[in-house]
Amino acid sequence: MRDRSTPIETNAARRSVESLSIRYGSVLLRYFTRRGISAPDAQDLVQEVFARLLQKDDLDHVQSADRYLFVTAANLARDYFRYQKVRVAHPVTGFADELHRMDDFDPERILGGRQELDILIAALNEMPERMRNIFILARLENLSRLEIAQRLGVSKRTVEAQITLATACLAERRRRVT
Template sequence: MPRANSPPPSDGTFEQLTRRFRPGLMAFFLRRVKNHAEAEDLTQEVFVRLASVDADRLQSADAYVFSMAMNLLRDRSRRHQVRFDHRSSAVAQEDAGVDVLDAQRVAAGQQELSVLTAALRELPERTRSIFILYRMENVDKREIGRAFEISLSSVERELARAMAHVTRRVKDEA
């Protein structure tokens, strides 16, 4: 019999997953399917599946998320084998190569961790705070703008600046 409660994902869970995994998942799928809409669908499917997974398990489980993404891709290319034969063989080839977002690669090594933290420390204090609030604390851009009394586009500029700096440092080390 119908009941009155309605459980699906608690407030914020979805935004949090989006914040943490969307850029990586989109990069992951875009490299393999070459079609924005399909990459978007696949990313979305990962989130839908994650909704049924114990959230606690996800705290330290980016490897889990990306192996889920990989499985999804395999399922899909198997299903589309006839139509997308050339594509699925391309996927297989790329799998053999080195990949920035490989499930194993995602768990950063100790050395990379210290490069990342050093790069964050080099940022101006306010830029660092804004970046950490957004990336780690899941605070909305608008809310950050209100707190620091700057416009939304300024928040975005600060975030992009922080990202670019950290990425360059990681590349310098490599």
């Protein structure tokens, strides 16, 4: 069994693909653009055709290079249009806008958020332990009133009253600070 990754074979394959690229690159570019693919996407697809050719283990078994190139190009064009169809049918609305919004990371806003968090933590630490635990289970752990009552061995009415008191304490603390 011969080693397929010898430098001589790799260089020869690369040279062969380079010569095919020079010969067929512009032809493939026209092939894609005539099918309605934008020039930048067409250039990417042309590169992909030759990248796939380079990945081929043994180029000697390719009987007709131009046929192989155009079958690959046709498959890539089909995949491209399938992808575009899915993108149109299922757009990612607003995701890119939200991802690129930098005003959300304004230093003043971050500082304000940290200060509010400090106020919240200080207010929680000032509460009686049972009130704090009930509030955390309800608001942060999203447990139902009944689950909290069962877990802590108190009535559902007590849980509701403690949540109301905790909310009032937090609002009062925030009002005093701001």
